[in-house]
Amino acid sequence: MRKHHPKNERIKRRYFDYLKEAKRMDASSIDQIAASIAAFEQWSNYRDFASFHIELAKGFKAHLIKQRNIKTGKELSKATIHSHLMALKAFVFWLAGQSGYKSRISYADADYFNPSANDSRIATARREQKVPTVEQVKHVLSCMPHSSDIEKRDRAIIAFTLLTGARDDAVASFRMKHIDLAARSVLQDAREVRTKGRKTFSTFFFPVGEEVEAMVREWVHHLKCTLLFGPDDPLFPATKVELTNAGLFGASGLSRHNWKNASAIRNPPHLQNCFRGSGACLCQSPQLAQYRCFAW
Structure with missing residues (x-):
């Protein structure tokens, strides 16, 4: 069973370097983004990013909805799904401008990672946290x-x-x-x-x-x-x-x-x-x- 794609690893390294140096992101934030991309790669059987198609975005969204938290056994929260999808949307948008990818991926393709408007509102809503008195x-x-x-x-x-x-x-x-x-x-x-x-x-x-x-x-x-x-x-x-x-x-x-x-x-x-x-x-x-x- 395939566990990585050499070409994907090279472009991911460039992306993570871009996030660190250009976007000034913290290492922990980059790790979370890397985990989202890795989950997408695993689901797509480590398919070359250059062959990305909007149907893959649709399929991965449906896949996340069915997934369950390993520790609790409950369905993934709307916030968790939203975080994964936004990380992938940003990555595909960046890919669309890179040599070797921009002829195959358009900037609009990244929008297919958007969750529904209702799910986005649920995921980003501010809620009062329960804390001890x-x-x-x-x-x-x-x-x-x-x-x-x-x-x-x-x-x-x-x-x-x-x-x-x-x-x-x-x-x-x-x-x-x-x-x-x-x-x-x-x-x-x-x-x-x-x-x-x-x-x-x-x-x-x-x-x-x-x-x-x-x-x-x-x-x-x-x-x-x-x-x-x-x-x-x-x-x-x-x-x-x-x-x-x-x-x-x-x-x-x-x-x-x-x-x-x-x-x-x-x-x-x-x-x-x-x-x-x-x-x-x-x-x-x-x-x-x-x-x-x-x-x-």
Whole structure:
């Protein structure tokens, strides 16, 4: 069974380079587009893009409607389908202007990837997300253990996020120098903090309760006075991974490095003392499993 087409791979490389250098897109966004194109290629049995026909666009739209989410078993959402189709529409539109393709593909061919007007409205509609209340988050904080350094950090992450409203990827990249307890603010400096759109701005503490702010202050004091962290050290350090007495890799305290991404923060708290990848889950107690803590 065919698994790739050499000519397609070459033109895709050019397209991804165009997105990165000309369109200034982030690597994660390009990865999502690459996944959409790969899904179309697999469905078309890795047919040469130069032989694209509008019937292929129609067929792939019908194919997506029938697909189901691997994890949930439910039909793909309108938003997911819309995202795939828009990525393919942009790709085919770009192909129509490339040498070796423009004589075979017209710019109008890309429009056949458009979903129906009703589906587009459903996919792009803004909806209010369900999130825990402040009281629920405070209950989580009150239940969380905080004896070890890792437990202190995990509790402080939730308290800090409630206090500042910062995005998870930004939280994972903050350094000590970015928080100003006297001014009750956090500088989200895009040079060092992974902010959305790499914008620099200051965030001020929300009035969510003195006990929440006290948890953050205690954590910062613990880092400075007990662990002797400096201004350039991480505000929420990654978990140090070492070999345990059992001969397995496990958590052995905190490192002096930031997390590379927010995956450790995003992990759902469904197991007690669970450890995933570069850090422990936010909540390490089974009684907290009813909460996701935050809908990031």
